[in-house]
Amino acid sequence: MASTNQLCLVLVIFLSVFSLSSLLTSAIFPKANVSLSIPSSQLVENLCNGKAIQNRRFCLKALSTPEVIVAMDTTQLGTLIMKLGAANAKATLNVYNEIIKKPGSPQALKALNCCVEVYKYAILSFEIVSSKLVEDPQTANYDVAVIGLEIANCEKELINAKVQAPRLLAGNRFMKYYVPMGYEITSSLELENPNEY
Numbered sequence: 001m002a003s004t005n006q007l008c009l010v011l012v013i014f015l016s017v018f019s020l021s022s023l024l025t026s027a028i029f030p031k032a033n034v035s036l037s038i039p040s041s042q043l044v045e046n047l048c049n050g051k052a053i054q055n056r057r058f059c060l061k062a063l064s065t066p067e068v069i070v071a072m073d074t075t076q077l078g079t080l081i082m083k084l085g086a087a088n089a090k091a092t093l094n095v096y097n098e099i100i101k102k103p104g105s106p107q108a109l110k111a112l113n114c115c116v117e118v119y120k121y122a123i124l125s126f127e128i129v130s131s132k133l134v135e136d137p138q139t140a141n142y143d144v145a146v147i148g149l150e151i152a153n154c155e156k157e158l159i160n161a162k163v164q165a166p167r168l169l170a171g172n173r174f175m176k177y178y179v180p181m182g183y184e185i186t187s188s189l190e191l192e193n194p195n196e197y
Helices: 004-028 042-048 056-062 074-100 106-132 137-160 166-192
Strands: none
Touching: 042 056, 042 074, 042 166, 056 166, 074 106, 074 166, 106 137, 106 166, 137 166
């Protein structure tokens, strides 16, 4: 029979793994209807009230992490947004790669492969945009907009192939929230330094 110490150790490990797994998932796919636990900064408030933002609640929730709250300027906030966008794209790409292994029609496989390429592009673009924020926010702004167009192409392919996968739809929806956040922040950077570009 197991000792009390062993049972406690197993319980602690289980609870630790369980709580960490839910934290990692919510960091990538935050629930937009959950109230904020950390007050947002004025920088975040201004961004989430921007014209390009389609879902203000999602924006506020996604940007309620301690790293974002202490962002000192638009460039730091932009870098963090690009990291969040890239992380979301990576998580969604993993779902596509998982689903692509399951048997399906040739049309579905073609659509899924198209989306895999789109998400690889999105990850790379978010990472590149992060490095362009200071030197060329105008190009960064364009690059973020192109991510949105590519995600729309992915969705069109999925619809045409009649692929129904809620996890993919959720990943695409979140990307459609991160892209406007990236667009809004790069637009703000352009306005902050209009004579430099």
